[in-house]
Amino acid sequence: MMRRRDFMAAAAAAGAIPALSAKGAKRRKPNLVLILADDLGEEALSCYGCESWTTPRLDQMADEGVRFTHAYANPLCAPSRVKIMTGRYNCFNYTAWDYLDPKETTFANLLREEGYATAMAGKWQLGGDLKIPDRFGFDEHCLWQIDDKRGSRFYEPLVERNGTWLDPEKQPYGPDLFCDFINDFILRKAREGQPFLAYFSMALVHRPFHLPPGYRAEGQEPNDPEGRLAYFKTMVEHMDRLVGYVLDTVDDAGVSAETLVLFVGDNGTVPLEIVQHGETVRGGKGKPTEQGTNVPLIARCPGSTPPGTVCGDLVDLSDFLPTLAEAGGAPVPDDVDGRSFLPQCLGREGNPRDWVFVHYNPRLNDKVTPARFVRGKRWKLFGDGRLFDLHNDPHEQNPVRPGEGDTSALQARRRLQPVLDRMPCDFQTE
Structure with a gap:
C-alpha cells in the first residue's frame, strides 16, 4: 500500500525546481540524473580537500550547487546499491550478495508510474536476468554484471544492452x-520533451587498477605500492571527466535549469593513502569507519541549487528514493526508511536527520565481520556497545564503554541506543 503525498505542492512552497517549458506554461516535472561512483570516499575529491590530484568537473559541480559533508553509505557496494534503490535499511531487505529481491520497489518504479522515461547504465550487481531491469522500473539499460556472466567492466567489457549481449x-x-548511453538517452528525451530519470551507476573507480584510454603512468606498475596510487589517480581523473560529459550534455540539451543532478559514492575508497587537508588519509572500503562510510554528495540544478553552498546535514543512502520521489511528485511506499533532502538541495531547511543507521552484514564471505551502528554528527554507537566521540577521536581508536564517559557521552548513548534496539539484527557477534 502506498500513501500519496502532495510532493510537488510541498516542493513549490519550498522553492521548487523551476521546470517551465515557456513563460506562463504549466510547471513540468524536473528531469533527474543520479550518478553513483564506485569505491569513492569524500577524501578522493579536491572539492573535499584532496591534495593528491584534482577533480575540476566535480569541483565545478559543487561551485554551481550544494556540497554535503555528512553523507553516509554502507562500507561495501552491493548493500549500498540495494539501499539507494529501495530507500530501506539493509536489515529489512538485504538477503544475499549481488541480489535485490524482485518484490522490492525502486525509485525507477515510482517515477515511471509518474510518466518519467527511465534508463540505467553501468554496474548492475543486483542479480536477476535480462528482464529484471524492466521489472525494477528501467525502460532502457546498458549494464555490466546483470547475471552470472561477469567478465570485464573496463576493456573489452561484457555488457548487455536492452536485451542484447x-x-x-x-x-x-x-x-x-x-x-x-546515458548521454544519448538524455539528449533524446530532452528533444522529446518527456521528463527523464537517468541512473549512471559508474564502473569507476573500482579495482583492478589500470590506465583509462589516453592516460600514462611511466615507470609505474599497477600493483606496486606507488603504482597503485598513480593508476588510481588516472581512474579518478577519468571518472571526473565523465561526470563533466554528463553535465555538458544536460547543458547542451538546454535543460540544465530543469534538471537535478546528484552525485554520490557507494562506499569508501580502497585502502590507499590520499592527502586530504594536509593529512594522510587511508581509504576504508569494507570497514564501518568514517573512511569506509563517509562519501561525497553533490547536488546541482542551476537556478535552483544555491551556488557554492555547503550543507552539514546528515544524509543516508536510503534518503535518495524519497528525494527523487519528491522531486518527481511520486508516492512513497509506507515501508521506506529514508527522508527527502530535496529542500536542502534547494537551499531550504528541510527536515534534517538526527541520526544515520547502517546495518552491515554483506553476506559476502567469512572475512567480513558484520557490524551495525547509529551515529549523529559527533557520537557513533555500535551494536556491541562501543561509543565513539568523532569530534575528538575521528579514527575511532578510543571507545567509550557502557557506564563510562562524561555526561555528554551518557546522553548520547541514551539518545542513540533506542534506535539500535528497534532495528532487527541478523548476526550474533554483538
Missing part, C-alpha cells in the same frame, strides 16, 4: 560506453 571486442572502454 554486445560483442566485447567491438566495444569501447566500458565506462565510456556507459556514459555515451
